[in-house]
Amino acid sequence: MNKPVDSSPGQDWIDSGRIESAVGEILAAVGENSAREGLRETPQRVARMYGELFAGMHENAGAHLEVQFDENHRELVLFRDVRFYSLCEHHLLPFFGVAHIAYIPGGHITGLSKVVRAFKALSARPQVQERLGSQMADLMMEKLAPLGAAVVVEARHMCMEMRGVRAPGSLITTSALRGAFETRESTRMEFFTLIKGERSAL
Ligand SMILES: [Zn+2]
Structure with a gap:
């Protein structure tokens, strides 16, 4: 496997x-x-x-998620503050920030590092932030058949800071919610509460 x-x-x-x-x-x-x-x-x-x-263009992002283990955990699994760098396809300038990636397993889980690897593969392509988040959410839905998947991306865009509107430090947030995250208010609330909470001092 x-x-x-x-x-x-x-x-x-x-x-x-x-x-x-x-x-x-x-x-x-x-x-x-x-x-x-x-x-x-x-x-x-x-x-x-x-x-x-652009190494991610020739990497099968979904293949990472094919590493799976049967596990009856049906509660939220969250990868918080996953740092990433990507290039916007409109200007080929960097956008970068953090992603919060969650899913609720529907019978099997994937390796912890695999979720991050899949996301990095999707980042290493000419991208737009909106698509990066929704591609990741859709990929988890397809490969893991979870009860739900959610991806929030917070990023700074050099094409908005160094040129054009020149708005240094502005942060763009996008979210892609699937399954239970979309349909169940309590699940959505749990996710947003966890990503907004204080970071523990580990
Ligand atoms: Zn751009």
Whole structure:
């Protein structure tokens, strides 16, 4: 049942040469001298960087959740403050923050690290925050058949801070609620109370 999951694929899927010439073009277009020392290796560095930042495109996020154990726990399991970094697909600038990911098992649980790995795989793609949260909630519903799944994402977007509206420090919160989290008020309340509560000093 422990299927191997390629969490750090090689970069052969990426067309590095194409990124390199595109980055060279951008540097030239903004009037930079791409031959000067600091920039000489930049196109290659950026190509390698995208291989890392978009590694999730070639990772099967759902495969992580296929590691399952039968367990009769039917109460909330919450992953709180899962730090993540992603790139917005509209500007290719980072957005980052924390995710709170919960599910109520319907007969089986998955490995604790697997939920985080699945979320990281979904983050490492050109993304939008709204979709990141709902993809994760839908993936848990599909793979774990839980009684419910919930994902709240709180993030800062560099495309809103460094450019455009220039609103430094503003926080965007999105939520995706499925199953019991959507239909049962008490379950939803429990989730939101837990994610808002003081962190224990562990
Ligand atoms: Zn953006």
